[in-house]
Every structure is written in C-alpha cells, then in structure tokens.
Amino acid sequence: MSQVILQTDIPGLPKFITGKVRDVYDLGTELLIVATDRLSAFDVVLPTGIPDKGRVLTALSHFWFDKAKDIVPNHLLASDMDTIGARLHDAGVVVTAEMISMLEGRTQLVRKCAALPVECVVRGYLDGSAWKDYQTLFGHGGEVKLYDILVPIGLRQGEQFPSPLFTPAAKAHTGHDTNITASQAAEIVGEDVAAELSTKSIALYNFARAYAAERGIIIADTKFEFGLLDGQLILIDEVLTPDSSRFWEASAYKPGKAQASFDKQFVRDYLQTLSWDKTYPGPELPQEITDKTADKYREAYHRLTGEELPQ
Ligand SMILES: Nc1ncnc2c1ncn2[C@@H]1O[C@H](COP(=O)(O)OP(=O)(O)O)[C@@H](O)[C@H]1O
Numbered sequence: 459m460s461q462v463i464l465q466t467d468i469p470g471l472p473k474f475i476t477g478k479v480r481d482v483y484d485l486g487t488e489l490l491i492v493a494t495d496r497l498s499a500f501d502v503v504l505p506t507g508i509p510d511k512g513r514v515l516t517a518l519s520h521f522w523f524d525k526a527k528d529i530v531p532n533h534l535l536a537s538d539m540d541t542i543g544a545r546l547h548d549a550g551v552v553v554t555a556e557m558i559s560m561l562e563g564r565t566q567l568v569r570k571c572a573a574l575p576v577e578c579v580v581r582g583y584l585d586g587s588a589w590k591d592y593q594t595l596f597g598h599g600g601e602v603k604l605y606d607i608l609v610p611i612g613l614r615q616g617e618q619f620p621s622p623l624f625t626p627a628a629k630a631h632t633g634h635d636t637n638i639t640a641s642q643a644a645e646i647v648g649e650d651v652a653a654e655l656s657t658k659s660i661a662l663y664n665f666a667r668a669y670a671a672e673r674g675i676i677i678a679d680t681k682f683e684f685g686l687l688d689g690q691l692i693l694i695d696e697v698l699t700p701d702s703s704r705f706w707e708a709s710a711y712k713p714g715k716a717q718a719s720f721d722k723q724f725v726r727d728y729l730q731t732l733s734w735d736k737t738y739p740g741p742e743l744p745q746e747i748t749d750k751t752a753d754k755y756r757e758a759y760h761r762l763t764g765e766e767l768p769q
C-alpha cells in the first residue's frame with residue numbers, strides 16, 4: 459500500500475485545474491493528470507483520503523482505454539515513469555526520486571483537449587438522480603418521458619431499462635451537474651457532435667456492461683467525458699471507474715430498493731450516522747471506514763481486470 463496523497467505540488471509546473479479528485483498540470487499541448495486519494499461524498503471533498511484510490515482509478519481507466527480504443531480514441535499518451543520523468547525534466551522541473559514515487563501509478567500524460575461541457579451519462583438501470591426525477595413524472599399509455607426519452611411506467615428503483623439511455627448533464631463548475639435532454643445537449647455542442655456523443659457513449663457502455671457482467675458486476679450507469687482535438691472526438695478524464703459509475707454486485711442485485719454501491723457504501727453509511735449537514739467542511743473518517751473502502755476499490759479493480767493492483 460502506498461502513502462495516502464491528498465494534494466500534490468510539482469514546483470515549476472503550472473496547474474491547469476484542480477478537480478475534486480485530480481490535480482491537473484499544464485504542459486502546453488499536453489496535460490499531466492495526477493489522481494490523488496481524495497474522496498468526495500455528497501459533492502464535498504472529505505479531509506481523509508482512501509489508500510490506493512488514485513492508483514485504482516488510474517489503472518482501471520487505462521485498462522478500459524485500451525479495451526475500448528477501437529470504439530473511440532482516447533487522450534492517453536503515457537503512464538510509465540520513464541516517459542513522464544523525461545517530459546517533466548524537459549519542462550524544466552527538477553525531478554526527484556520522491557516526486558517519482560509520489561506520482562507512480564497515479565499519473566497520466568495526456569493530450570490536452572477542449573473538454574466538452576456536457577457529461578455523457580449512460581443509464582442501463584434506473585437509479586440516482588434519474589430515479590428521483592422518474593418518481594415525479596406522470597405517464598399515459600404505459601409510457602412516460604424521462605428527459606424526453608420514452609420509458610415504461612411502473613419501474614422500480616434499480617430496475618433495468620429495456621435499452622440503455624443516453625442522459626447527458628450540463629457540467630456545473632460547483633455542486634451538482636444538471637440533467638438535460640438530448641436536444642438541450644445539441645444546443646450546447648451542436649447537433650452532429652451531440653449525436654456522435656450519444657452513439658459513442660452507448661457503444662462504450664454496452665461493451666463494458668457485457669464485459670463486467672461476465673465478472674459478476676453490473677454497471678448500472680456511468681459517465682464519460684469527451685474532448686475535441688482537431689475536430690476529432692476523444693475520450694478523456696477517467697473511464698468506467700467506481701467514481702464515475704455505479705457498480706453493483708450482480709449476485710446481490712434486487713430491484714425495488716437502493717443497491718449497495720461497490721465503493722462508497724461504507725462512507726455513506728458512516729456519514730448517515732453523523733449529524734453532518736452535507737456541506738463543507740466534511741468530517742474525518744475513521745480508519746476502519748477508509749480501510750474497508752480501500753478494499754472495495756481494490757476489489758473492483760481485481761474483479762474487472764483479473765489482476766492485482768500493480769505495486
Ligand atoms: N485530456 C483532457 N483535456 C482537457 N481536460 C481534461 C482532460 N482529461 C481530463 N480533463 C479535465 O480534468 C479534470 C479532472 O479532475 P477531476 O478531479 O476528475 O474533476 P471533477 O471535480 O470535475 O470531477 C476535469 O475537469 C476534466 O474535465
């Protein structure tokens with residue numbers, strides 16, 4: 459197990475963006491994306507990290523990038539420390555052994571893209587914000603319109619849709635993203651791009667769902683991000699990780715209630731026992747909770763890839 463990394467600093471390298479989980483550095487036409495061990499719950503980044511989490515997210519994203527490269531090209535250029543160390547050196551950074559060991563396994567060198575402001579959510583099962591919204595709808599003729607898509611009425615929480623839905627969200631700078639319809643997405647990115655986002659996202663989801671199903675995991679829903687580079691659509695950010703997806707244990711699946719999430723369930727359950735009001739700052743987590751959560755992230759990696767997390 460590696461040291462828990464909550465924040466990073468690479469002296470001499472400008473930050474491109476600090477996300478909830480990732481510290482992103484600017485290398486001109488490239489970016490260095492460092493996944494920390496930060497965990498957010500209810501959209502608040504907690505003060506306690508999860509051991510190995512950044513390494514699991516990075517390794518799992520690489521696994522899927524590679525598997526899905528024939529469906530859509532992705533942003534990844536390199537993740538090995540020789541290439542990354544040399545690139546940092548070229549950028550004028552004094553590269554130390556300590557820096558390399560901090561970055562190892564959690565860092566990707568990627569092509570910098572214009573990130574599209576639409577989050578590409580695909581839902582195979584009804585849960586989360588879609589379940590909340592679905593319950594407010596009234597349908598007729600056996601169907602109801604969810605974000606403008608016809609779906610059956612009377613579905614229970616966690617039930618599978620007849621076919622996966624593309625339900626984009628407008629990317630919010632802070633707080634929750636907002637669910638939008640496909641035509642609203644087309645207003646933001648243009649009709650052709652929106653159509654391609656939908657087709658690619660559903661193809662990626664179908665591919666991953668079938669793969670995960672063979673390993674006893676249901677991918678209930680997931681979120682992709684795409685960027686544009688020279689007019690071409692590129693898959694960016696993280697892919698099909700426990701942070702960007704709902705992974706459920708297939709053997710325990712029972713629609714009609716909330717399913718245990720594969721990753722943050724221990725954290726959510728613990729937080730519900732507190733009187734925390736779900737606003738910043740969040741509470742520290744006890745070690746028992748962080749250990750169990752770390753095991754869940756590692757298990758997701760192991761179950762999906764068949765490999766142990768590289769040390
Ligand atoms: N190849 C890329 N080009 C440009 N931006 C990227 C690329 N890959 C990821 N990003 C951006 O880097 C950030 C990753 O940080 P993260 O912690 O995941 O952010 P968030 O809090 O928005 O989830 C996101 O804003 C994402 O859009």
Ligand SMILES: [Mg+2]
Nearest residue numbers: 477479695696
């Ligand atoms: Mg993110």
